Amino acid sequence: MLTTFVISSLVAAVAANAQSSVDASIAPAATVLPADSTDAGVPLFAVETTQLTDGVVAALANDSSVADVAHLFAFGDGTEANATASAQKRASNCKTYPGDALWPSQIVWKIFDLLLGGALADIIPIASPCYPKSEYNDYNATQCAIVTANWSQGVTHYSDPGSVMFPMYEGKTCLPGTDPTALGTCTQGGYALRSVKATNVAQIQLAVNFARTLNLRLVVKNTGHDYNGRSTGKDALSIWTHNFKEIKYVAKYKSPTYSGPVFKVGSGVQGFELYAAAEKYGVSAVGGICPTVGIFGGYSAGGGHSPLMQFYGVGSDQIVALEVVTADGRFNTVTPETNSDLYWALLGGGGGTFGIVTSAIVKVHPKMPVTTSVFNFTSANVSTETFWKGVEAFWDDMPAYNEAKTYSYFFIANTSGTYSFQMFPFFATNQTVAQFEALTKPFFNKLKALGIPYEISTTYYDTFYGGYQATFNVIDSRIGGYTSIPGNRIIPAENWNDAKTSAATLAAVKHAVDNALRIGIYHQHPNDDAAIDNAVNPAFRNEGAMLIAINFVAANATVATIGAESLQLTNDILGPLRDVTPNGGTYGNEADPAEPDWQNAFWGKNYERLLRIKKKVDPTELFYVHHGVGSEGWAVDDGDRGVPTQDGKLCRT
Numbered sequence: 211m212l213t214t215f216v217i218s219s220l221v222a223a224v225a226a227n228a229q230s231s232v233d234a235s236i237a238p239a240a241t242v243l244p245a246d247s248t249d250a251g252v253p254l255f256a257v258e259t260t261q262l263t264d265g266v267v268a269a270l271a272n273d274s275s276v277a278d279v280a281h282l283f284a285f286g287d288g289t290e291a292n293a294t295a296s297a298q299k300r301a302s303n304c305k306t307y308p309g310d311a312l313w314p315s316q317i318v319w320k321i322f323d324l325l326l327g328g329a330l331a332d333i334i335p336i337a338s339p340c341y342p343k344s345e346y347n348d349y350n351a352t353q354c355a356i357v358t359a360n361w362s363q364g365v366t367h368y369s370d371p372g373s374v375m376f377p378m379y380e381g382k383t384c385l386p387g388t389d390p391t392a393l394g395t396c397t398q399g400g401y402a403l404r405s406v407k408a409t410n411v412a413q414i415q416l417a418v419n420f421a422r423t424l425n426l427r428l429v430v431k432n433t434g435h436d437y438n439g440r441s442t443g444k445d446a447l448s449i450w451t452h453n454f455k456e457i458k459y460v461a462k463y464k465s466p467t468y469s470g471p472v473f474k475v476g477s478g479v480q481g482f483e484l485y486a487a488a489e490k491y492g493v494s495a496v497g498g499i500c501p502t503v504g505i506f507g508g509y510s511a512g513g514g515h516s517p518l519m520q521f522y523g524v525g526s527d528q529i530v531a532l533e534v535v536t537a538d539g540r541f542n543t544v545t546p547e548t549n550s551d552l553y554w555a556l557l558g559g560g561g562g563t564f565g566i567v568t569s570a571i572v573k574v575h576p577k578m579p580v581t582t583s584v585f586n587f588t589s590a591n592v593s594t595e596t597f598w599k600g601v602e603a604f605w606d607d608m609p610a611y612n613e614a615k616t617y618s619y620f621f622i623a624n625t626s627g628t629y630s631f632q633m634f635p636f637f638a639t640n641q642t643v644a645q646f647e648a649l650t651k652p653f654f655n656k657l658k659a660l661g662i663p664y665e666i667s668t669t670y671y672d673t674f675y676g677g678y679q680a681t682f683n684v685i686d687s688r689i690g691g692y693t694s695i696p697g698n699r700i701i702p703a704e705n706w707n708d709a710k711t712s713a714a715t716l717a718a719v720k721h722a723v724d725n726a727l728r729i730g731i732y733h734q735h736p737n738d739d740a741a742i743d744n745a746v747n748p749a750f751r752n753e754g755a756m757l758i759a760i761n762f763v764a765a766n767a768t769v770a771t772i773g774a775e776s777l778q779l780t781n782d783i784l785g786p787l788r789d790v791t792p793n794g795g796t797y798g799n800e801a802d803p804a805e806p807d808w809q810n811a812f813w814g815k816n817y818e819r820l821l822r823i824k825k826k827v828d829p830t831e832l833f834y835v836h837h838g839v840g841s842e843g844w845a846v847d848d849g850d851r852g853v854p855t856q857d858g859k860l861c862r863t
């Protein structure tokens with residue numbers, strides 16, 4: 211039986227031994243199962259057949275070179291919640307951190323690595339070569355120049371096991387820059403400590419069991435795109451799913467709930483890979499607008515809006531089955547029939563909360579052509595009032611655009627006193643240029659009548675892929691930036707039902723434009739037929755548009771200023787939008803980290819059931835993410851940074 215005493219005395223005892231006491235011949239703890247040992251309807255990927263089983267764990271206990279630590283890798287049975295709680299003796303209500311009795315010794319980490327087959331790596335902040343003095347002692351001006359020049363590219367961060375794309379929430383440590391005298395400090399900060407660079411399921415299971423037994427902070431990183439620091443955490447063990455890259459096309463999939471073509475997709479697959487595969491197989495697949503966002507990390511787990519949602523529903527709606535490692539370390543097939551609660555929760559309940567997805571089977575759809583259009587106008591040659599009449603003309607026609615199953619993304623900003631409206635792009639799926647022009651004719655006629663000059667460029671593409679490549683694919687995603695904080699609001703279609711509400715809503719939009727750095731708006735509405743009963747924010751189902759507001763924070767802003775800008779975003783910029791959208795909500799994947807009443811804003815009536823499922827499938831509260839389901843009892847103690855960061859211990863409140 212596992213007791214606190216055994217763990218802590220073991221750790222102490224092993225720590226006292228010499229490094230040479232680790233038997234370097236310890237073999238990876240895994241066995242290979244048949245690919246058809248799943249009832250998802252598509253065989254397991256090869257990387258999924260390599261698993262940890264009861265037999266493998268029992269064999270560890272039998273092997274003298276690892277027997278002492280074998281229990282650290284045992285599957286969960288629900289009793290460890292008590293074991294770990296008492297292990298911490300309630301003196302500290304925190305996860306286990308360096309210096310704590312339960313913290314693994316170097317030797318235990320080494321054995322863990324051997325059992326993983328060498329997949330464990332220290333996480334080193336990628337800009338550390340810019341720092342003449344740091345704990346990493348790896349100053350290298352050449353490498354620093356490369357990292358600094360490439361900092362705003364997604365690949366710089368998603369190809370590293372620890373880096374994340376929004377330093378604000380990691381705690382702004384170890385920022386890049388080629389002038390050493392202008393730099394701050396380079397420490398581990400809110401970056402995780404070590405990463406399991408997973409290339410098979412057994413490694414994920416070992417890491418989950420190890421973290422749960424020792425009460426370590428565990429995080430899951432796919433691309434690092436998350437806006438709220440949810441793929442990083444100070445002194446955490448991180449699991450990196452990036453290498454789960456396989457995509458398999460199945461033309462005739464059949465389950466009790468869905469018959470048709472599907473992809474089985476590894477959880478490391480990113481948008482650009484999914485779209486390229488769809489083009490190759492002559493189908494359409496649902497993903498986000500940013501090419502490097504992952505499909506089955508946060509995106510599909512948290513809703514997932516898409517240019518194709520108007521036809522096929524949001525990202526979560528595509529999922530017909532998943533393979534998932536749960537908090538007990540077990541590998542589960544999750545379908546509407548098997549683990550149905552978990553299936554419901556994983557489709558919209560948020561990433562990093564219910565388990566670690568290794569692959570998903572998703573619906574794919576017929577290939578379709580698209581007409582894209584980019585256009586813009588400004589207040590340079592007209593009055594501010596006239597400019598806003600132009601915006602209003604577009605706003606008023608948004609219900610018609612949704613009706614026509616088109617989608618758009620546009621920005622409104624006040625730059626040095628001049629307002630601009632930039633459409634990038636209007637995405638008219640399955641429409642010819644003539645159809646697009648007929649749809650938007652009333653709007654452009656109004657611009658002409660108002661005397662507002664505009665520029666427009668419209669192009670027809672045979673398939674989604676070409677249209678996507680020319681437009682969304684080239685948007686500057688401002689990756690790596692730490693001078694802005696985002697927030698959003700899902701605006702219900704009902705806000706256009708009467709002229710008064712519609713005008714009040716547009717007034718709140720104008721207020722946001724006048725107070726934020728930049729506003730992005732999507733006209734979007736998911737196909738109602740695609741909606742299945744899942745945990746997706748109910749606000750999406752009634753959606754007419756989504757607004758993203760970005761507030762500016764100077765690079766050298768003090769904590770007090772960051773706090774003030776954060777409050778301004780939450781209250782002054784987003785407050786009026788919340789007030790005019792009582793039946794709206796907030797998209798958790800792109801949210802203000804300080805979103806008030808976030809349970810209701812992200813999940814509405816679904817929250818209660820999500821919390822029940824969370825308590826059942828993760829009784830030890832292994833998985834924590836900021837503002838994730840069941841995160842109420844926890845907080846990161848980072849001192850005050852003005853915004854919530856991951857640069858501190860995670861403790862019960």
Ligand SMILES: Cc1cc2nc3c(=O)[nH]c(=O)nc-3n(C[C@H](O)[C@H](O)[C@H](O)COP(=O)(O)OP(=O)(O)OC[C@H]3O[C@@H](n4cnc5c(N)ncnc54)[C@H](O)[C@@H]3O)c2cc1C
Nearest residue numbers: 432433434435436498499500504507508514515561562567
């Ligand atoms: C530039 C940009 C554009 C975007 N465009 C869109 C868009 O068009 N539509 C849209 O809906 N959203 C969009 N988003 C938001 C995006 O959906 C979220 O940032 C999403 O969480 C990213 O998921 P990821 O797996 O790539 O990132 P990560 O930061 O790696 O992970 C996000 C979350 O998922 C968890 N996670 C990762 N992998 C797994 C796994 N295998 N199993 C379980 N949990 C996991 C992580 O722990 C974390 O909590 C955009 C974001 C950015 C930065």
Ligand SMILES: *[C@@H]1O[C@H](CO)[C@@H](O)[C@H](O)[C@H]1NC(C)=O
Nearest residue numbers: 265267268269270271272273
């Ligand atoms: C453990 O070792 C004993 C003795 O060698 C053996 O009989 C038994 O099968 C082993 N059990 C496992 C799970 O390997």
Ligand SMILES: *[C@@H]1O[C@H](CO)[C@@H](O)[C@H](O)[C@H]1NC(C)=O
Nearest residue numbers: 287288289290291292293295
């Ligand atoms: C955990 O402890 C509580 C009270 O301390 C007890 O009621 C419960 O039965 C224990 N659960 C398990 C699974 O041991």
Ligand SMILES: *[C@@H]1O[C@H](CO)[C@@H](O)[C@H](O)[C@H]1NC(C)=O
Nearest residue numbers: 339349350351352353354356
């Ligand atoms: C410095 O970085 C460059 C670029 O990565 C590399 O080629 C070089 O070997 C590095 N120098 C040292 C001393 O590590």
Ligand SMILES: *[C@@H]1O[C@H](CO)[C@@H](O)[C@H](O)[C@H]1NC(C)=O
Nearest residue numbers: 588590591592662663664665
């Ligand atoms: C605005 O007016 C100026 C002249 O006043 C002209 O040069 C310019 O081209 C106009 N801009 C647009 C967008 O029409």
Ligand SMILES: *[C@@H]1O[C@H](CO)[C@@H](O)[C@H](O)[C@H]1NC(C)=O
Nearest residue numbers: 624625626627628723724725
């Ligand atoms: C627009 O920007 C200018 C200059 O930055 C500023 O003076 C003005 O107040 C802004 N207008 C509004 C309505 O915020």
Ligand SMILES: *[C@@H]1O[C@H](CO)[C@@H](O)[C@H](O)[C@H]1NC(C)=O
Nearest residue numbers: 521576578579615639640641
């Ligand atoms: C796309 O348009 C064609 C022709 O207008 C129509 O027949 C087809 O049903 C449309 N496809 C979808 C998925 O709506």
Ligand SMILES: *[C@@H]1O[C@H](CO)[C@@H](O)[C@H](O)[C@H]1NC(C)=O
Nearest residue numbers: 584585586587632665666667
């Ligand atoms: C829109 O504005 C930019 C300048 O801000 C300009 O370069 C571009 O050509 C304009 N036209 C279109 C169709 O986007």
Ligand SMILES: *[C@@H]1O[C@H](CO)[C@@H](O)[C@H](O)[C@H]1NC(C)=O
Nearest residue numbers: 764765766767768769770771
């Ligand atoms: C930030 O930098 C600007 C100049 O770029 C300077 O004017 C300002 O005083 C600085 N603020 C702080 C808090 O250091």
Ligand SMILES: CC(=O)N[C@H]1CO[C@H](CO)[C@@H](O)[C@@H]1O
Nearest residue numbers: 355356357358359360363365
């Ligand atoms: C300036 C610089 O070093 N840029 C590099 C950015 O990364 C690309 C590869 O993605 C290199 O080719 C560039 O040299």
